[in-house]
Amino acid sequence: MTESKERKIKRCIESRVVQTHRVLPSDLNHHQTLFGGNLMSLIDNTASISAARHSRGVTVTASMDSLDFLHPIYSNHSVCIESYVSGVGKSSMEVFCKIMGEDLMTGKRYLAATSFSTFVSTKTKEQGDIIVPLVEPTTEEECLVCEGYQKRREKRIINREFNERFANAISYAAPWEAEVF
Known part of the structure; x- marks a missing residue:
């Protein structure tokens, strides 16, 4: 049997997660918009459920591959994060997040950001090695997102190889012990 016949197939909607939050004053940066770090935390939380x-x-987060901020999210707006698995390797999963803002007074919705993250399913004593199911898009949007998976994956592999070489070249010396130029 080929690997694809042995592996289960799940539709994107089976991993879909939707979380909505009100943006409060404590969530804001000095521009009075949602602090990017807070949004990253919400994205990671939502995407981890999809994985x-x-x-x-x-599963564990392996990388946040991209986060493109498209529109600021203001105080007293809501932020809605929708996520689903958009591509898979053997034990890895790419998760797409669509981040929508909404002006709660007018009802106007807008695309605030998009994000791709990679998660890895880890081996456990109970389950052993995990081979994640393949993913099948069913909507037009899912097809658009999923069709770019292979190119994004190739880019991640190149970036990972660079990051490994780069990390090996970085000093581990304490900053107060480093030479000053």
């Missing part, structure tokens, strides 16, 4: 739903295993 766990898809793999039905223990």
Whole structure:
């Protein structure tokens, strides 16, 4: 049997997660918009649920591959993060997040950001090695997002190789012990 016949296939909607939050004054930066770090935390939380739903295993964030801020999110607006698995390797999953803002007074919605993250399903004593199911898009948007997976994956592999070489060249000396130029 080929690998694809042995592996289960799940539709994107089976890993879909939607979380909505009100943006409060404590969430804001000095521009009076949602602090980017807070949004990153919300994205990671939402995307991690999608990865766990898809793999039905223990997952960890391997990387936040991209986060493109498109429109600021203001105080007293809501932020809605929608995520689903958009591509898979053997044990890795790419998760797409669409971040929508909404002016709660007018009802106007806008695309605030998009993001891709990679999660890895980890081996456990109970489950052993995990081979994640393949993913099948069914909507026009899912097809558009999923069709770019292979190119994004190739770019991640190149970036990972560079990052490994780069990390090996970085000094581990304490900053107060480093030479001053």
